[in-house]
Every structure is written in C-alpha cells, then in structure tokens.
Amino acid sequence: MELRPLCRLWLLYCWCCCGGGRGADPADTFTPTGPRSREQQAAAFRESLNRHRYLNSFFPSENSTAIYGINQFSYLFPAEFKATYLRSKTSRFPKYSAAVQMSISNVSLPLRFDWRDKQVVTQVRNQQTCGGCWAFSVVGVVESAYAIKGKPLEDLSVQQVIDCSYNNYGCNGGSTLNALNWLNKTQVKLVRDSEYPFKAQSGLCHYFSDTQSGFSIKGYSAHDFSDQEDEMAKALFTFGPLVGIVDAVSWQDYLGGIIQHHCSSGEANHAVIITGFDKTGSTPYWIVRNSWGSSWGVDGYAYVKMGGNICGIADFVSAVFV
Ligand SMILES: *[C@@H]1O[C@H](CO)[C@@H](O)[C@H](O)[C@H]1NC(C)=O
Numbered sequence: 001m002e003l004r005p006l007c008r009l010w011l012l013y014c015w016c017c018c019g020g021g022r023g024a025d026p027a028d029t030f031t032p033t034g035p036r037s038r039e040q041q042a043a044a045f046r047e048s049l050n051r052h053r054y055l056n057s058f059f060p061s062e063n064s065t066a067i068y069g070i071n072q073f074s075y076l077f078p079a080e081f082k083a084t085y086l087r088s089k090t091s092r093f094p095k096y097s098a099a100v101q102m103s104i105s106n107v108s109l110p111l112r113f114d115w116r117d118k119q120v121v122t123q124v125r126n127q128q129t130c131g132g133c134w135a136f137s138v139v140g141v142v143e144s145a146y147a148i149k150g151k152p153l154e155d156l157s158v159q160q161v162i163d164c165s166y167n168n169y170g171c172n173g174g175s176t177l178n179a180l181n182w183l184n185k186t187q188v189k190l191v192r193d194s195e196y197p198f199k200a201q202s203g204l205c206h207y208f209s210d211t212q213s214g215f216s217i218k219g220y221s222a223h224d225f226s227d228q229e230d231e232m233a234k235a236l237f238t239f240g241p242l243v244g245i246v247d248a249v250s251w252q253d254y255l256g257g258i259i260q261h262h263c264s265s266g267e268a269n270h271a272v273i274i275t276g277f278d279k280t281g282s283t284p285y286w287i288v289r290n291s292w293g294s295s296w297g298v299d300g301y302a303y304v305k306m307g308g309n310i311c312g313i314a315d316f317v318s319a320v321f322v
C-alpha cells in the first residue's frame with residue numbers, strides 16, 4: 001500500500017509528542033512555553049515549506065486533491081501544533097448496528113446536502129490556543145439541533161462546557177463523549193455565548209440559577225460508522241450535524257481541496273463537526289467544520305473524501321437530540 005512509507009514519516013514527525021496520546025495525563029503533555037525566538041519560528045517555517053512540498057508531491061494529477069501550504073500554523077513545529085490544537089481524547093464507540101439502524105429513517109439521500117444551506121449552522125469559531133476542540137464540536141452540534149427544531153440559531157457558551165464539564169480537562173483537552181455524557185446526565189442548561197463568553201483558557205465553573213433560561217439535551221448517540229459511511233450520511237441527514245473525531249496532524253498545512261491521503265484512522269486527536277456531504281463530483285466528500293477560525297482551510301471548513309474512513313472520520317461519531 002502506497003501510504004505506508006508516508007505514515008512512517010508522520011510517525012517520525014510526531015514521535016516526540018505521542019506521549020500525550022490516548023489515556024495519558026494531559027499535564028504530562030508537551031505545551032509550548034514562553035515566547036519563541038525568531039530563530040525557532042524561522043526554523044519551523046522552513047520545515048513547513050519542506051513538508052508542504054512533500055505533501056503536495058504525492059498525487060498532483062488527482063482530481064480535487066487537497067493542497068497544502070502556508071497558513072497561520074506554518075510557524076509552528078508539528079509537535080507544537082499537535083500539543084496545542086489536537087487535544088481530543090477518544091473512547092471506544094459502539095459499532096453502528098442493525099438494532100440502532102431502526103431509528104434512522106429509511107431516507108433516500110440527495111447527492112449533495114449541507115446543513116449550512118438550511119441556516120442552522122453558526123459561524124465558524126476560533127479556539128485560539130485553547131485545546132477545547134471537544135467542547136466546540138459538542139456545543140456547535142447542540143446549536144444546530146435547536147435551530148433544526150425551529151429555535152433561533154444562536155452561539156451557545158463553549159466556555160461553560162470548558163469550565164464546568166468536570167470529567168474533562170478544559171483547554172488541556174477532553175473527550176466529546178464525556179462532554180455529551182455530562183450534558184445528558186446533569187441536564188445542565190447551556191447559556192448563550194454572550195452570557196458566558198469564550199476566554200481561551202480554563203476557568204472556574206460559573207453556575208446559573210435554575211430559573212436561568214438555557215439549552216439542555218434530551219440524549220445523544222455514539223457510533224462507529226467505519227465501513228458504513230452511507231449509513232453515517234443518513235444519520236447526518238436525519239439528526240443534524242454530527243460530532244466526529246479525526247486524525248488532524250496533516251491539517252496543520254491544509255489549504256483546500258479534498259483530503260484523500262496523509263491522514264490515518266486510529267490516531268484520532270481532533271474533534272470537529274460534520275455538516276454535510278457532496279457526491280456530485282468524481283470524488284464524494286464530507287463537509288467538515290473546524291474551530292480554527294474562518295481563515296483556515298475553505299472558510300474554516302475542510303473537505304474529507306467519503307468512503308475509506310479517511311482521517312478516521314467515521315470512527316467516533318455522535319449525534320445529539322434536543
Ligand atoms: C427502505 O426502502 C426500500 C425502498 O424504498 C425498501 O425496499 C426497504 O424495505 C425499506 N427498508 C425499511 C427498513 O423500511
């Protein structure tokens with residue numbers, strides 16, 4: 001398989017930070033410290049240029065293939081990038097089964113579908129240097145679930161989840177499943193973003209009175225849809241945008257196009273929201289909302305090839321019900 005040598009290369013790249021992987025104490029993980037010298041930045045930038053050349057050299061004639069180049073992360077070494085931005089932990093997700101299938105309506109899917117077209121997806125947000133992707137993805141899906149139910153579309157508080165979801169590590173990382181479990185178990189009401197704004201660092205949990213209005217969830221589901229991406233598309237169409245956890249190491253350099261390589265499954269480290277899919281072209285793809293601001297990727301989004309579980313996109317998928 002042609003990707004083998006590449007994976008090995010990536011392993012080398014992130015060798016120094018893999019200690020922070022699954023199950024490790026987040027306090028042990030590498031965090032960039034202090035101001036960085038111009039020399040360090042220049043060295044990281046040079047390394048980025050080499051990496052871009054390498055990533056772009058593989059399948060140049062392929063239709064709509066992803067392109068890699070200079071963006072806001074080019075002054076970071078891959079280890080620094082990973083330590084700051086890729087802080088999602090995974091748990092085991094149950095294999096999507098026929099029993100659960102009954103709850104997904106027997107829909108015939110359109111070739112292209114994106115919840116953004118229904119005006120039920122908020123603007124892309126920016127987690128800055130807070131490793132809170134897990135909270136951004138969960139909150140974004142709750143926002144959409146309410147809007148799909150006919151409520152006004154509004155930004156809800158990510159900071160509340162970062163500060164209050166006690167079974168996670170705030171800006172040092174977390175698990176989407178733990179966050180969903182916390183939301184479901186405590187029936188906590190998420191307040192509006194304006195009432196509990198994002199500070200890009202962990203803080204003490206602010207509690208609101210019972211009479212405070214807010215947005216709680218009725219439940220959630222969690223599935224491993226690997227080898228079943230058509231079913232996953234039905235789930236997206238039926239329930240709304242989905243939480244996903246991907247291997248986003250190569251996303252440091254992503255500029256646009258459809259990600260088809262340079263991504264593994266089984267190395268999940270970053271939580272995102274899948275808002276839609278497009279099968280109209282020769283390469284069908286998922287439409288994936290990120291939390292790195294709208295200047296990253298395609299207006300803050302990435303496209304990931306459907307089928308083949310690219311970046312592990314189908315491995316850890318959740319929907320919420322409100
Ligand atoms: C789904 O629809 C197809 C064709 O419309 C039908 O053949 C099939 O039996 C349906 N399955 C279920 C579970 O309703």
Ligand SMILES: *[C@@H]1O[C@H](CO)[C@@H](O)[C@H](O)[C@H]1NC(C)=O
Nearest residue numbers: 181184185218219220221222
């Ligand atoms: C969510 O909470 C409800 C009510 O406590 C419970 O019945 C349900 O099993 C929970 N869902 C999940 C996925 O844990």
Ligand SMILES: *[C@@H]1O[C@H](CO)[C@@H](O)[C@H](O)[C@H]1NC(C)=O
Nearest residue numbers: 061062063064280281282283
């Ligand atoms: C690229 O797209 C064209 C038109 O859709 C198609 O005919 C061709 O087979 C595709 N090539 C590859 C390598 O997928």
